[in-house]
Amino acid sequence: MSEIALQATGSAAGYRRLLGILSLTLLVAFVLSLAIGYGPFDFGAALHSALSGKDDLGALVFIEIRLPRAILGLFVGFALGLAGAVMQAFLRNPLAEPGIIGISGAAAFGAVVIFYSGLAAVSSLLLPIGGIVAALAAGLLLFAVAGRNANTATLILAGIAVNSLAGALVSLVLNLSPNPFAATEIMFWLMGSFADRSLTHVAIALPPIVAGCIALFLTSRALDALALGEDTATSLGFDLRITRALLVGGVALAVGGAVAVSGTIGFVGLVVPHLLRPFVAYRPSLLLPASALGGAILTLSADIAVRLLPTQPELKLGVVTAVIGAPFLFSLVWRMRGDLR
Amino acid sequence: MIISASGIGVKRGDATILQSVDFVARPGELVGLIGPNGAGKSTLLEVIAGLRKPELGEVFYDGKLASSVPRRSLARRLAYLKQDAAVDWPLSVEKVVALGRLPYSGLFAARDRRADDKAIRAAMETAGIAHFAERNVQTLSGGERARVLLARALAVEAETLLADEPVDALDPLHQLNVMELLRSTRDRGTGIVVVLHDLTLASRFCDRLVLLDRGRVAAEGAPEDVLTDEIIAQCYGVRALTGIHAGGRFIVPWQKASQQLHDLKTDRLVPPLVANGHGRIVPINAAQQRRTLDS
Numbered sequence: 001m002s003e004i005a006l007q008a009t010g011s012a013a014g015y016r017r018l019l020g021i022l023s024l025t026l027l028v029a030f031v032l033s034l035a036i037g038y039g040p041f042d043f044g045a046a047l048h049s050a051l052s053g054k055d056d057l058g059a060l061v062f063i064e065i066r067l068p069r070a071i072l073g074l075f076v077g078f079a080l081g082l083a084g085a086v087m088q089a090f091l092r093n094p095l096a097e098p099g100i101i102g103i104s105g106a107a108a109f110g111a112v113v114i115f116y117s118g119l120a121a122v123s124s125l126l127l128p129i130g131g132i133v134a135a136l137a138a139g140l141l142l143f144a145v146a147g148r149n150a151n152t153a154t155l156i157l158a159g160i161a162v163n164s165l166a167g168a169l170v171s172l173v174l175n176l177s178p179n180p181f182a183a184t185e186i187m188f189w190l191m192g193s194f195a196d197r198s199l200t201h202v203a204i205a206l207p208p209i210v211a212g213c214i215a216l217f218l219t220s221r222a223l224d225a226l227a228l229g230e231d232t233a234t235s236l237g238f239d240l241r242i243t244r245a246l247l248v249g250g251v252a253l254a255v256g257g258a259v260a261v262s263g264t265i266g267f268v269g270l271v272v273p274h275l276l277r278p279f280v281a282y283r284p285s286l287l288l289p290a291s292a293l294g295g296a297i298l299t300l301s302a303d304i305a306v307r308l309l310p311t312q313p314e315l316k317l318g319v320v321t322a323v324i325g326a327p328f329l330f331s332l333v334w335r336m337r338g339d340l341r
Numbered sequence: 342m343i344i345s346a347s348g349i350g351v352k353r354g355d356a357t358i359l360q361s362v363d364f365v366a367r368p369g370e371l372v373g374l375i376g377p378n379g380a381g382k383s384t385l386l387e388v389i390a391g392l393r394k395p396e397l398g399e400v401f402y403d404g405k406l407a408s409s410v411p412r413r414s415l416a417r418r419l420a421y422l423k424q425d426a427a428v429d430w431p432l433s434v435e436k437v438v439a440l441g442r443l444p445y446s447g448l449f450a451a452r453d454r455r456a457d458d459k460a461i462r463a464a465m466e467t468a469g470i471a472h473f474a475e476r477n478v479q480t481l482s483g484g485e486r487a488r489v490l491l492a493r494a495l496a497v498e499a500e501t502l503l504a505d506e507p508v509d510a511l512d513p514l515h516q517l518n519v520m521e522l523l524r525s526t527r528d529r530g531t532g533i534v535v536v537l538h539d540l541t542l543a544s545r546f547c548d549r550l551v552l553l554d555r556g557r558v559a560a561e562g563a564p565e566d567v568l569t570d571e572i573i574a575q576c577y578g579v580r581a582l583t584g585i586h587a588g589g590r591f592i593v594p595w596q597k598a599s600q601q602l603h604d605l606k607t608d609r610l611v612p613p614l615v616a617n618g619h620g621r622i623v624p625i626n627a628a629q630q631r632r633t634l635d636s
Contacts, residue, residue: 092429218448225443227429228493231392236497237416237444282430 015286018279022293026074029300033070034062036304068202069194073300075202076194076262079209079254081295082288084269086216089223089284090247091155094274094332098255099266101159103138105166107252107259108190109173110134114260115186116173128204132256138162139248192263192318194303205261212254213292215246223284265318267325268295274332342403342418342500342532343367344389350397351384351556358384359395360556366534368500371527373547373564374536377577380553382536383424383505389534390421390503416444420497424505424536426490428478434489435474438464441496460496467522468492483510491519501532508542520546540581540592544568552576565590574598 035043046058046066080098087096098104114120114130146158170190177183222243225233230240258265272294273287280286299317302324306315344366351359359381366372366389374382387393389400391407400407402415420441428437438461446452465471468488473481478489487510494502504523508516520542527533527548537543543550544564552560552567554576560567568590573581579594 221443221446221448225440227432228437228440228490229423229426229429231387231390231423232421232426234392234412235390235416235419235421236440237413239412277430281436282432283436284430 015280018290019293022290022297026293026297026300029297029304030070030074033073033300033304034066036307037061037066038307064198065196068197068199069303070300071202072194072197072205072262073303074296075206075209076258076265077268077296077299078292079213079258079295080265080268080299081272082213082216082269082292083251083254084295085273085284085287085291086219086223086247087251087269088273089287090219090226090243092226093155094336095156095270095329097267097270098135098251099264100163100270100329101142101155102162102164102166103135103142103251103255104259104264104266105163105170106138107131107135107256108264109166109169110256111260112170112173112186112190115189116177116182124200124204128208128257128260131260132208132252134166135256135259136248136252138166139252143244143248188316189263190318191316192265192321193314193316194262195314197261201261205257208253208257212250212252212257215250216254217288219243219246219250220285220288223288227284263316263318265299265321267321267328268298270332271325271328272298274328344400344402344419344501344532344534345404346385346389346395346398346400348398349385349388349395349400351381351388351393351395357556359388362398362553362556362558364389364551364558366501366532368532369527369530370532371523371546371548372532372534373543373550374534374553375538375540375543375550375567376553376559379555380576381556382553385553386421386503386505386534386536390419391415392421413444413447417497418499419501419503420494420499422491422494422502422504422507425487425510428486428490431477431479433474434470434476434478434481435461435465437478437489438470438474438492438496441493444497460498464492464496467495467526469518484512484515487511488515488519491522495526499531501534502526504533504535506536506538508537508539516542540568540573540594541590544592545589568592 034047035041041061042058046062049056050059050062050067084097087098087101088094090096108131110130110133111127113134114126119126119130142155142158142162145161146155174183174186177186222233222238222240225236225238226240226243228236234240273291276290276294277287280290299321302320303317306317306320309315344364346362346364349359349362349364350357362381362385364385374386376382384393388395391400391410391412402410402418439457441464442452442457442460445457462471465474468491470485470488470492473485478486481489487507491504491507494504502523507523508519511519516539523533523535524546535547537547547564549562550560550564550567551558552572559576560572568583570580570583573579573592573594575598577594578598580596580598582591582593582595584591
């Protein structure tokens with residue numbers, strides 16, 4: 001019921017309440033993600049010993065296994081939800097999403113190259129850098145191919161081109177892989193997961209994700225103006241070259257950083273903005289924080305779900321989001337099919 | 342704000358869109374920008390709005406070179422209404438109008454909520470859309486949406502309003518409403534440049550007309566000096582029935598300029614027409630013409 005009221009008013013109070021609800025849900029999901037896992041584990045005791053600096057098994061599990069997984073889930077989901085909302089608002093197209101238009105795929109390729117070439121062993125910092133550089137290249141390529149005033153069809157086609165290029169390059173790397181084990185390892189990594197990540201992963205992923213998210217948030221007012229088209233937005237005082245640079249750079253940093261440690265986790269940026277848009281009265285600027293929080297909630301929840309599912313081996317998170325997200329994409333295309341030009 | 346443009350030249354590929362165009366817009370003046378399709382009206386409006394950099398010539402705002410005026414400060418002084426613009430999200434009417442206040446807020450600037458609300462309400466009242474402020478803009482009729490977008494431009498409260506065919510999608514009543522609205526906005530001191538296709542509206546409501554033809558200024562001045570039979574025939578390629586009613590001129594394009602104006606029944610040439618004051622239009626003769634013009 002409260003959701004219906006929110007949808008109807010879209011007022012400042014309603015928006016604050018929405019963000020409050022989302023933040024609380026996120027907190028719950030984060031704590032659950034810390035508490036749920038394999039094997040017997042006393043969450044309270046582990047938290048206590050971790051905080052008091054003890055070195056027992058509980059603290060070790062907490063700090064080395066649970067905490068990185070939960071933190072990455074939160075930040076990666078936050079970045080994906082935000083990136084999706086920004087791209088959809090900028091391109092005024094509900095199908096825009098880093099995964100669909102190939103940016104995640106390119107970032108994965110960048111990270112795979114670093115893996116495969118052995119550069120990752122030189123410095124783990126190179127991993128996100130590879131992801132970011134490739135994501136940036138994909139973003140620039142996409143804009144170059146699709147052009148400024150890309151309509152839905154052009155954009156999706158350009159995205160398919162970028163995506164297939166990234167996929168082909170990843171296949172090339174797999175093909176050239178010297179032994180099947182390395183190839184399998186890369187394959188599994190590509191599926192996307194937060195399992196077995198350490199605080200080192202957190203340390204290398206967080207700076208680009210945070211920087212990217214800041215850049216993306218800076219576009220919010222211009223995104224509102226863009227609801228009226230590029231000329232009107234410019235006449236309202238926005239330099240869209242800056243907005244575009246913030247968008248491409250922000251998405252590359254946030255998604256590139258995220259993909260470099262987690263592999264590709266698709267559809268979060270597609271599903272979350274779409275679901276939350278009615279609750280912010282369709283205003284792009286208001287959607288950004290909501291979608292970021294929602295992305296974090298969805299990603300953490302899905303990551304909890306894969307640990308609760310009785311499958312062996314554990315399902316990869318990216319597989320789960322794709323299995324849920326792809327039908328969602330079908331339904332979106334179904335509804336938009338009349339509008340595609 | 343005085344906008345002046347001199348020697349404007351714009352090319353698109355090989356095609357010349359504008360060539361050596363000079364243009365001035367002053368405060369408190371309603372200027373009509375007219376001309377046949379492809380004459381370069383919208384392009385000129387984009388150039389003087391600072392949205393498109395001309396290959397040749399310069400635009401000045403109050404004597405300052407356009408490139409030296411920051412986009413953000415210009416945004417408060419100059420409102421631009423694009424031709425049949427769409428709204429991409431199902432926003433409420435009020436939220437669309439509120440976008441006109443974006444130039445007054447910043448990332449780090451607190452916004453004056455009261456001034457914003459006042460401007461938004463006033464713009465919605467003026468455009469006659471306040472009674473559907475909560476409706477989804479994407480469900481409106483073409484005429485309603487046109488008025489919403491006009492209100493959005495009015496909400497900027499700029500010194501200058503540039504409007505590209507604001508009456509294009511409207512029925513006759515709403516065309517008159519919008520033109521009267523523009524005139525009353527002009528009366529409050531706003532300088533307005535409006536692109537129009539309807540020659541009667543241009544003649545009746547504008548203080549000055551600039552007629553573009555194939556990228557050049559073909560005529561400029563008071564409506565009666567610009568919209569002469571010869572110029573209409575030359576630029577638009579049509580002959581029009583023209584006349585005077587209640588002090589205003591009407592111009593009704595009738596047939597191609599290659600043909601003479603014939604009475605279709607008798608096949609005789611039709612002399613200029615005038616409204617006889619009872620809503621009927623009759624042929625003008627010398628005596629009538631004198632009487633009408635005197636009264």
